[in-house]
Amino acid sequence: MxxxxxxxxxxxxxxxxxxxxxxxxxxxxxxxxxxxxxxxxxxxxxxxxxxxxxxxxxxxxxxxxxxxxxxxxxxxxxxxxxxxxxxxxxxxERSRQSSHASEGNDQTENQWTRIVESLNPVPAYVTTCLCDIISWNEAADEWYSDFSELAKERRNIVLWMLTSPVSRKCFVDWETEARELVARFRTAAVGWYGDPRLTELIENLNESSPHFRRWWEEHHVLGPNTRSSKMRNTRTEIIDMTIIDLYIGHPNGEKIVIHVPATHTG
Missing domain, CATH: 1.10.260.40 (lambda repressor-like DNA-binding domains)
Known part of the structure; x- marks a missing residue:
């Protein structure tokens, strides 16, 4: 930045x-x-x-x-x-970030894959600091999408939420979830302006989502949190989920998102 x-x-x-x-x-x-x-x-x-x-x-x-x-x-x-x-x-603060936010390595991704797979049947996925999805388990496929079907550059939870019609079926209160996700993404972007991946994401989102353009301009920010959400799986069941954001290591680095199902609501 x-x-x-x-x-x-x-x-x-x-x-x-x-x-x-x-x-x-x-x-x-x-x-x-x-x-x-x-x-x-x-x-x-x-x-x-x-x-x-x-x-x-x-x-x-x-x-x-x-x-x-x-x-x-x-x-x-x-x-x-x-x-x-x-x-x-x-x-x-004066910027201290210099490396590319999208960089990773196979060893790290394999470690995350083992972790999220061990959490089945609880849905879980891992993102970079800019919300690129790098690992997920079978339960996340069931509740979200089969992320492996997406091109790697589109495998981003903000891009998926704002542009995929599946996301609107997945979240009962889609607008609240999407707006809060943009606010968390805005927070994560601090220190990374000028990074090629962030520039690519913002340009793509601005072009493809009027919701993103409006919410980005509002400049609301949120941090990682534990929240409740009503989600609909591929069997159209609506379940109360507790969604937990957990950082491991650097507080603005990779993050695991875990979904803990509660009771059926209809």
Missing amino acids: SAKDQRLELAHFLRKNRERVTPKDVGLPTGSRRRTPGLRREEVAILAGLSPTWYTYLEQARDIAPSPAALERVATVLRLSSYERQYLRRLS
Whole structure:
């Protein structure tokens, strides 16, 4: 991720969140002549105890280095969640990533394959940091798709979710699942802008999915979590699933996604 790309992402994230906070949220009068959605830049700056010019430079992606304390005050004004604050801090750090996000090796993939196969009949799959699917078990085939039928460059859970008609049958509340997946993908992308695989994925998703274009522009972020979801398998059974994201090693590296079935709901 180039320094410029990182500043642009930081600026975009701040602007989108500023637009989501109303004057009423922070105790300011609404007024009848406001044309700016949410807060004005100078209002954020003053509430955070910062120079309006300095904060404007931040949203313009100028080459300035915000301190952790200044970012924390801005985060408080923008009413960011604890995870959004963590994301903001990561965006403000100088990039340390240099290797390709899509790189892997046969030995690692074989290890993951043994792990997910041992989890049968619980559905499980493994992705890279950019959500490329590198291993999965037979149960995942039953609940999702036979990923082996996809070309390797399309074997990506975000691409599958946003472009495959099967995904809409698989998830009862497809829109919520897909929107949250895009938010987790947005988080995973920090540090990888400029990587050829990430560039390819974003271009492909922008071209093929209006949902992705809209949700990407919103710049919502989510971290790995444990969540409940209603899923429909190939036999059209609807099952309550607890979906668990587990990182092994680096917190932004490869991830295993495990699905624990609950009870039948109809």
